[in-house]
Amino acid sequence: MAERRIRTYSEVNHDTGSGILEQVEAQGARLARRLAAIDRLVVVASGKGGVGKSLVAANLAAALARRGLQVGAADADLNGPSLGRMLGVAGAKLEVREDGVVPVRGAEGVRVMSMDLLLASDDAPLRWREPEGAGFAWQSVLETGAVREFLSDTDWGELDALIVDLPPGTDKLQRLLQLVPDPGVVLLVTTPTEVARFVVGKSIALVREARVRRFGLVANMAGHACEHCGAQTSLFDPEPAVRMAEETGVPLWARIPFHPAIGAHTDAGRPIVAAEPDSEAARAFEELAAKVMA
Amino acid sequence: MKFLCVDCDRVMDFAERQLPGDGTMAAVFRCDRCEREVAMLTNPMETRLVSGLGVKVGGRTVPDQPMELVRSTVADGREDAFADGEAAGGEAADGPTVAPVGPPPRPGSVAWSPQARERLQSVPSFVRGMVKRIYTEWAWEQGIVEMTPETMDRARAELGMEGM
Numbered sequence: 001m002a003e004r005r006i007r008t009y010s011e012v013n014h015d016t017g018s019g020i021l022e023q024v025e026a027q028g029a030r031l032a033r034r035l036a037a038i039d040r041l042v043v044v045a046s047g048k049g050g051v052g053k054s055l056v057a058a059n060l061a062a063a064l065a066r067r068g069l070q071v072g073a074a075d076a077d078l079n080g081p082s083l084g085r086m087l088g089v090a091g092a093k094l095e096v097r098e099d100g101v102v103p104v105r106g107a108e109g110v111r112v113m114s115m116d117l118l119l120a121s122d123d124a125p126l127r128w129r130e131p132e133g134a135g136f137a138w139q140s141v142l143e144t145g146a147v148r149e150f151l152s153d154t155d156w157g158e159l160d161a162l163i164v165d166l167p168p169g170t171d172k173l174q175r176l177l178q179l180v181p182d183p184g185v186v187l188l189v190t191t192p193t194e195v196a197r198f199v200v201g202k203s204i205a206l207v208r209e210a211r212v213r214r215f216g217l218v219a220n221m222a223g224h225a226c227e228h229c230g231a232q233t234s235l236f237d238p239e240p241a242v243r244m245a246e247e248t249g250v251p252l253w254a255r256i257p258f259h260p261a262i263g264a265h266t267d268a269g270r271p272i273v274a275a276e277p278d279s280e281a282a283r284a285f286e287e288l289a290a291k292v293m294a
Numbered sequence: 295m296k297f298l299c300v301d302c303d304r305v306m307d308f309a310e311r312q313l314p315g316d317g318t319m320a321a322v323f324r325c326d327r328c329e330r331e332v333a334m335l336t337n338p339m340e341t342r343l344v345s346g347l348g349v350k351v352g353g354r355t356v357p358d359q360p361m362e363l364v365r366s367t368v369a370d371g372r373e374d375a376f377a378d379g380e381a382a383g384g385e386a387a388d389g390p391t392v393a394p395v396g397p398p399p400r401p402g403s404v405a406w407s408p409q410a411r412e413r414l415q416s417v418p419s420f421v422r423g424m425v426k427r428i429y430t431e432w433a434w435e436q437g438i439v440e441m442t443p444e445t446m447d448r449a450r451a452e453l454g455m456e457g458m
Contacts, residue, residue, distance in 0.1 A: 006300060016296050016323060017308035023349040030358065095377045096424070100360045118420070120370045127369040129418070130342050137339065141346040145363045148348075153360040 031152035031179065034100075038072070038159045040184035042292055043176060047203035049168030051191045052220035053077075055266055056256065056285075057165035058086035058107075060187075062271035063282075063289035065108035069160035072103060075114035076147045076176065077167035079126050084114035088269030092117060100155030107271055113154045115146070144175050151179070161293065170202045177210045185292050186215040187253070190241050192222055197240040204248050216253035217245055218288065223257045232257055232280065254288035257281050295351075297332060299325035306332065311352040313451055317341055321351045350454045356428055366455075371420025378423025404433040410441045428453060 015021075035041060044057040054077065061073040075083035084090060087106030094117060095102040103111035115126060128142050156162060164183075166172045177183070186207050190200040200217075207215050219241035223232045245252040256262075257280050265275040273282045297306040306323035309331065313319055317338030324331045334351075336344070344351060348363045359365075365376065406414070406426075417425050429449045433441055441449075449455070 004300075007298060007303065009296060012296055012298065012305050014296075014305040016305060017353060018295075018349075018351050019353045020295070020349050020351070023354060024347070026358070027348055091372075093374055093377045096360055101376070115368075118364065118368060118371050118375045120372045124370045128367050129369045130367075138343045138346045141343065142363070142367055145346060145348050146367075149361045149364050153358075153362075155360075 027148065027152070031148060034152045034154075034156065035162075035180065038156060038162045040161045040293065041164065041180060042161055043164045043166060043173070043180075043183045043186045044189060045166040045173045045176075045186060045203060046168060046189045046196075046200055047170040047173065048190065048196045048199040051189045051196055051200075052256070053168075053189045054082045054086055054165050055262065056187065056189050056218055056220060056288075057083055057163050058266060059262075059271040059273050059282075059285040060288055060292065061087065061110045061161075061163045062108040063273045063285040064161050064163075064293065065110050066273060066277075066286075067289060067293075069293070070111075070158060071109075072111040072113075072154075072156045072159045072162040073106070074147075074150050074154070074162060074164045075112070075116065076150065076164050076172070078115045078143055078146055080167060081114045081116035081119075083165045084112050084116040085269055086266045086271065087112050089114070090116065090269075094118075097155060100153050102155050107269060108274055111154075111156060111159070113150050140171075140175075144179070147176065148179055170199075170206055173203055173206055174210075177206075177212070181210070183212060184214065186212050187218050187288075187292070188215065188250070189218045189220055190244065191220050192241050194240050197244045201244065201248070204244075204250055216251045216291065217241060218254045218256065219252060220256045221258040222255035224259075253291045254284050256284045256288075295334075297323045297334070299328060299330060301330075302327040306330075308352045311451065311454055313454065315450070319344075319351070352454060355453050356431065359424055359428065362424070365421040365424050368420060369418075371418065373419040375420060376423060378427055404430045404438065405440045407440055407442045409443050410446055413443050413446060425455065428455070 044053050046053050057073060061071050065071040073083055073087060075081045087110050089104045089106040089112045092104040103113045104117060106112040119126065128139065166176060188200055188203050190196045222241060223234050241252060259279065259281045261276060262272045262281050265272045272279060273285045276282055299306050302325050304325055304327050306325045308321065309324040310322040311319065319336045319341045321334045322331055323334065414422060414426060429441060429446065432449045432453055433445065438445055
């Protein structure tokens, strides 16, 4: 009996009528249309957790808005959303329009979208409706889809800058760069520790591999600003962030001094750039804002 | 994913989708030459995986809804997180009638029977407004003046809204 040959998938051009590929392309087109109205997408990432990404994102957004720019802030940290609260929005109802969900106005008029606005209570973890037992199989699919919808289905309007606050993990940065292959700016937040330097180094490699055109380091908790005289002293010596910049050739765009008031103001939903605009930390964020928009 | 009728060497076309409501899906494909049909049956995990991609087997029958994936998959959403209907001047999402958000005004409206409204309550509140809006839009297009549990079944199957 002669062996029959069945045509391979790639040999068959006829679509079944589902148009799956077209549906996926339509998602991409919708995202591209939305981003076309945004002058600059600024990704705040790290790879390392607990380095202050959201704090940097919130203050950068507020600093840009204080320069008279139209600014949005997308909280891509779905499982630990904090950007909304740092910008003073919580519990707001989201208006749904034909062209998208209207973001909530936060501190300095920043337009905010966050999973925090969608969850039932402050202590409600993000859970997905899914069959029992194998959620791990598609959780990353759902999370990537949710971030895509935050970007494409939020009616951001015309923006000068959209800040995207990523959760920790190099993989999260990788997924975002697959959704948005050419972001305007990527900021890699680090702290002056060897461990942070080690982890953030992986993000640098990833950003370089993705051929991101503009990226820089932000050293959070870099030194301490005296509450009385504003004089700065180093908390760590030598500063690994500075060494990282020197060794990798990635510019160090900002050194945000440690200041207890930053945390207090942020917890109150008021970025320090608005609460204490004359502080050293606020000035550092203002300089960062200028570099981002340069 | 494609289905090839081996005898005819032709790709089978999507013909029908059924969502029995238990998380599974049946998608029927037909050969346009010999008219042989096969049904692809997916278990709840496979069904969820496909819907998690934001795509529908058999193609979309209604336009993408804003944040459709988030609203249909987040389990513990805040009940009043989204203001569907109200923004367009319609009644609240769980009221007796509702006008669609965004699309141009249409004559008349679709009534929801008490049984349909009761069944709608079983849809998670986080996504209820969106579901009601989509079903109402579908009913308009079908010339249906009253939504009942039976028409909800039809809408769910035709729109491919598993779990809603």
